[in-house]
Amino acid sequence: MSTHSATSSFLRSRLFSFGSNTSPSLQQPSAYTALDRAAHPDDTILGAPRRSGSPAHLHARNPHRQEYGALASSQSLSSCATQVNEKDEPSPDPRLFSHRRRDRFRAKSVYYVKYYLPILTWLPNYSFKAALAGDIIAGLTVASFNIPLSLSYARTLIGVPERYGLLGFAFPQLVYAFMGTVPVMITGPEPAISVMIGQAISPMVMAGNPSFEERERRAIMYNGLITSLFAIIYLVMGFLRLGFVDSLLSQGLLRGFITAVGIILTFDTLIQALGLSALAAAQNVGAGSGGVKLAFILTNLKNTHGLTAAIAFISFGLIMFFRISRKYYGKRFPILVYIPDIFLIVIFSIIMSWKLDWYGKGADIVGAVERPDIQLMSPLNSDTFPRVTEVASSAFVIALLGFFQSAAIAKNIFPDPPTDSRVAPPKNPTISMNRELVALGTANLLGMFMFSLPVIGGFGRSKANKFAGARTQLSSIIFAFSTIIVTFTLLPSIYYLPRATLASVLGLICVGLLEDFPSDVIGYFKMHAWGDFSIVMIMIAVTLGISLQIGISVGIVISLVQILRHATRTRIQVLARVPGTTDTFRNADIPSYDVPDEALDSLEHLHNVLLVKITEPLTFANCGELQNRLRRLERYGTMRMHPSLPAMRRGDQNVVFDLEGMTACDTSAIKVLLSIVEAYRSKGKFVLFARIPATKKMMLLFKRSGLSVLLSYNGHPPAYFTSIHEALEALDECIFETPGTWTPEDEDREIEAMPDEEPEQIEEDSIATDIEGSTSGDETIDEKTHLKREMV
Structure with a gap:
């Protein structure tokens, strides 16, 4: 029983609390306002803090620096917005924020007329x-x-x-x-x-x-x-x-x-x-x-x-x-x-x-x-x-x-x-x-x-x-x-x-x-x-x-x-580790600023693990070739080999997907990912996801499609990691070979604990729209809504 508790505690700390930093200097509250905090949410997987911590402490390191027009730590973005608004722009019509639909329509009609009659x-x-x-x-x-x-x-x-x-x-x-x-x-x-x-x-x-x-x-x-x-x-x-x-x-x-x-x-x-x-x-x-x-x-x-x-x-x-x-x-x-x-x-x-x-x-x-x-x-x-x-x-x-x-x-x-x-x-x-x-x-x-x-x-x-x-x-x-x-x-x-x-x-x-x-x-x-x-x-x-x-x-x-x-081509990269490092990975097919062309062969390709980076959102238009390109990587370990050549690698590796660039995903792409994971599971191999964009919408999509269940091995939480290095550590330590006690209800609680996304940004050439979070009756208006109204 103690072994089971220790393993569960280890997995919880490993999968949901990577990179926690207890440095006293980073625990101090930031001078950011509610809007500033909303603009810089914790970029985490299922509520886990990243190793780098919040960017707020970077802002507070030297509160007196004013380079490039930066604000002092005691001056919030809201006060800056108010100053700019008072100096350069007229205040918006207060009827835009009225609780009466008729008042809002009349106020908007003026903006609509000006919009189409510049x-x-x-x-x-x-x-x-x-x-x-x-x-x-x-x-x-x-x-x-x-x-x-x-x-x-x-x-x-x-x-x-x-x-x-x-x-x-x-x-x-x-x-x-x-x-x-x-x-x-x-x-x-x-x-x-x-x-x-x-x-x-x-x-x-x-x-x-x-x-x-x-x-x-x-x-x-x-x-x-x-x-x-x-x-x-x-x-x-x-x-x-x-x-x-x-x-x-x-x-x-x-x-x-x-x-x-x-x-x-x-x-x-x-x-x-x-x-x-x-x-x-x-x-x-x-x-x-x-x-x-x-x-x-x-x-x-x-x-x-x-x-x-x-x-x-x-x-x-x-x-x-x-x-x-x-x-x-x-x-x-x-x-x-x-x-x-x-x-x-x-x-x-x-x-x-x-x-x-x-x-x-x-x-x-x-x-x-x-x-x-x-x-x-x-x-x-x-x-x-x-x-x-x-x-x-x-x-x-x-x-x-x-x-x-x-x-x-x-x-x-x-x-x-x-x-x-x-x-x-x-x-x-x-x-x-x-x-x-x-x-x-x-x-x-x-x-x-x-x-x-x-x-x-x-x-x-x-x-x-x-x-x-x-x-x-x-x-x-x-x-x-x-x-x-x-x-x-x-x-x-x-x-x-x-x-x-x-x-x-x-x-x-x-x-x-x-x-x-x-x-x-x-x-x-x-x-x-x-x-x-x-x-x-x-x-x-x-x-x-x-x-x-x-x-x-x-x-x-x-x-x-x-x-x-161009739109239908799936852009994936095969990654390899830079020699002498533990968590630095580069595209193994294209030279970069720190890995010239002649040094590509010196990159370390990991044994029995295929590292694949998806660099763009996956949609119905570009996910069709994902399986074929992945199969090509399994055979050769590179995209530079012609598919007519004999295989250079075994096709039974574990796969770690780096999804930092996959900022969006539709149902067609989810079905492709499901088929990929099912194929690897049928061969007894693991598929791990690293650096998933930590948004509630993405995690809910993974959960509702059944992908989270497929990525849950032996009763452990879904294989979502905040870095490639941590995913490789999980494979090295064979943490999935021991039974766990994770249930889908645990995932529901973690997703609910994640912050809501920011509202969608208004298009550049659109005009005033309803302000999200407006209240009626005696409901109080939070600080974030006040600041949004000031910054319209």
């Missing part, structure tokens, strides 16, 4: 001294060269009248200024997206060799349908909080997409610049692939119209001259930044075309552009709805790529803060991809009723907006009103504008899309990034050989396959 956040704090001049200059500067571009996008790339391109820059931009979270982003039609739309609708527009009027009518209808689908896709994605999908595509795919679009756009621009547009329309070249367009250009160089080509290339040369001058002399002569070169070239070409009668000499001009007659009507009706299926797949891919481009702008273009804090710009809301989707969807929803071109964020114009001095969305409002004025008052003045000039402006866009390609390719070679380089070349080849849509689709499929392959 203008209510930055406009009341607008600093005229800091931002007004820069916003006005930037808005007018961007309008000066984007208004001519919109004419090119509409007629040249999609085949709709020019006014629909102008409408895409006008009213939808006002919507984004009210709802967008990126201060300097300018939305509107984009050349890459316009090229793809033109390619997508060209077969339907040109079917049956229709007249010019019929082609234009079809183009307007299909363009309106695609704009409608853009609005629906973005709004659905935004309200379903799918903004994270912007991270799904690799840099190689984005580079291939941009390069492929640049190549197609270059061919379209050359056709117009050489005066071959009418011939290309007669031969239906617009619906062909990039290779077809290149062959058309090469075979028809003899038919080039001399005057048209001269206008286009001279205008392009002047634009490039100003661009290079700004690049190299902009800092020395800041006035160069504000010269509206494209606007001036457009005005000069209109005057020259009128004076010299270029139209009479064969040069194509814009001609009469009708003033928009805005009649808000939906493209989706009983007559057009059956045709939605003809463009649905293309619209989805194009909308997705348009969002990727907008997301890249949101992540990479910000207004730089001024050096003088006294002229700081007004406060802007946090940039959120979900709210960006809602903003873009609403902008396209308005554009849909005007049949405007689809609207996304533009990298080039947003960058120019920033460089011109924009600080807030007011520059977008200035830009939108400038476009509205031109659209409704100045359209007759562009009657004599040569289309060759518009082609030269598109040439600048082509340069912008292709100029980074050589440096990116060189970077791929330097980094040996053959996968990304292959994706780029495949997209270019498929685009030139088949079509732009097929090229983009192939690139997206390759990217998704890479993501799925």
Whole structure:
């Protein structure tokens, strides 16, 4: 009986009290508040304290140190939060914590409105001294060269009248200024997206060799349908909080997409610049692939119209001259930044075309552009709805790529803060991809009723907006009103504008899309990034050989396959002990900072024990290969051996799983673990778990699934250990060979003694929610709840 009691006492101390430290200095109570203690719970298994003890004593070692803004031991986080709250942030509406549901709803509604209308956040704090001049200059500067571009996008790339391109820059931009979270982003039609739309609708527009009027009518209808689908896709994605999908595509795919679009756009621009547009329309070249367009250009160089080509290339040369001058002399002569070169070239070409009668000499001009007659009507009706299926797949891919481009702008273009804090710009809301989707969807929803071109964020114009001095969305409002004025008052003045000039402006866009390609390719070679380089070349080849849509689709499929392959791979490591240590283990397959490649063979592989580390959460997606990889480790003791080779080790080892990285586990993964443990138990071997994340949720999952019972050997508590070394000690001391008195009720008591987890962290772009722990009636509110309310 005494032997049994001694064994039980030993196991209890071994399995549930490892690392207890009775040092007097560590037993002193910490100066942490309740919230501080909740933020640093004891990381234990079934309530067992770790050997390292609580981190509180580390905080109290030198209470007078203030490095990196640390608090003195006498100052709690709650007081710090109160000071910051009083100094920088207004106090939250007290109705958020009311016991009445109606009061909480009314208070939250204000935050919801501000959440989706960020203008209510930055406009009341607008600093005229800091931002007004820069916003006005930037808005007018961007309008000066984007208004001519919109004419090119509409007629040249999609085949709709020019006014629909102008409408895409006008009213939808006002919507984004009210709802967008990126201060300097300018939305509107984009050349890459316009090229793809033109390619997508060209077969339907040109079917049956229709007249010019019929082609234009079809183009307007299909363009309106695609704009409608853009609005629906973005709004659905935004309200379903799918903004994270912007991270799904690799840099190689984005580079291939941009390069492929640049190549197609270059061919379209050359056709117009050489005066071959009418011939290309007669031969239906617009619906062909990039290779077809290149062959058309090469075979028809003899038919080039001399005057048209001269206008286009001279205008392009002047634009490039100003661009290079700004690049190299902009800092020395800041006035160069504000010269509206494209606007001036457009005005000069209109005057020259009128004076010299270029139209009479064969040069194509814009001609009469009708003033928009805005009649808000939906493209989706009983007559057009059956045709939605003809463009649905293309619209989805194009909308997705348009969002990727907008997301890249949101992540990479910000207004730089001024050096003088006294002229700081007004406060802007946090940039959120979900709210960006809602903003873009609403902008396209308005554009849909005007049949405007689809609207996304533009990298080039947003960058120019920033460089011109924009600080807030007011520059977008200035830009939108400038476009509205031109659209409704100045359209007759562009009657004599040569289309060759518009082609030269598109040439600048082509340069912008292709100029980074050589440096990116060189970077791929330097980094040996053959996968990304292959994706780029495949997209270019498929685009030139088949079509732009097929090229983009192939690139997206390759990217998704890479993501799925990465997500479904079980990342496990085989561990070995560093020589001369007892509790230091390293990956035996990959060198580390303290174990170089040549020292991997010196690591100690333990006899009859396989040490396996799972480095990530186990889910249904990545647990499928766990058994196969574990079997491979049993045969070879390493993942570097090909499975075709003969076995190097016996397959009857005990297994110790290091689960420090397995922070989550779903039911599919639990079933896999159950089958693994059952297989080892059937062979008379032990499976031990070390460094399990000490959360009540995880332990309850293990208990309810029956895993804890399977890991309980000979009446002992489940084989959960706080370190690998302790698990190995249990095997060495053969503690499982003696009978124990553990019961599942003992585990229930240990789990109940574990602290509850902290509430889930609120997402970055979510707004105020109900505060956990609110009370009603005369119930008292504990310190933790008070502190949470102070720190909202």
